[in-house]
Amino acid sequence: MKYFPVFLIAIALFFSANNSIAQFRKIDSTLKMGKVGYKIFCGNRSAEKNDLNIKPVGFDKDAREMTFPIRGRLKGAEIDDLNNDGFPDMVVYIFNGVNGEFGTVYAFISDQNKSYIPFALPDVVLDGKLKDGYKGHDQFTLLEGKLMQEFPIYKEGDANDKPSGGKRVVIYNVTGSSDAGFKFKVQRTYDIK
Helix, strand or coil, X not given: CCCHHHHXXXXXXXXXXXXXXXXXXXXXXXXXXXXXXXXEEECCCCCCEEEEEEEEECCCCCCCCEEEEEECEEEEEEEECCCCCCCCEXXXXXXXCCCCCEEEEEEEEEECCCEEEEEECCCHHHCCCCCCCCCCCCEEEEECCEEEEXXXXXXXXXXXXXXXXXXXXXXXXXXXXXXXXXXXXXEEEEEEC
């Protein structure tokens, strides 16, 4: 009976480790709006580095497949029209860190289905207004062409699993052009207590 607590801890660690691994399985998916979209593949074998492959579907014949290394693992992808031009764009959600707690987003903007232009979400820690209390644990989603990022706010002394400052929501829109390049711009931010 004295080994029972150790047994329970071992089971809990096993299930929590398997749960974190399950979040990052191989992704091989096609996302489309009508007949046009993107086929994405990422093996997610390593927590540190993987190759992300993106192949345009239904684009002009000159649009090329793209493969590049990512730091972390691909957790998911969504398709929407981010710049309101009537063509499908895609975002992919990539997570790194010891437990995959730090997220970032890469976007791919369709240039009239002739090609697509990649760009990345700026890191929260580089923004003086957003970084206060940030320690990762990001959640992302698209809503009507806007990117929404949500993360817990940590106060000084908070444990990693017990943030006490509520949550911060950041809403981004895409600005720019195919000639000048695209970027995510903070449209609105608010804290939830």
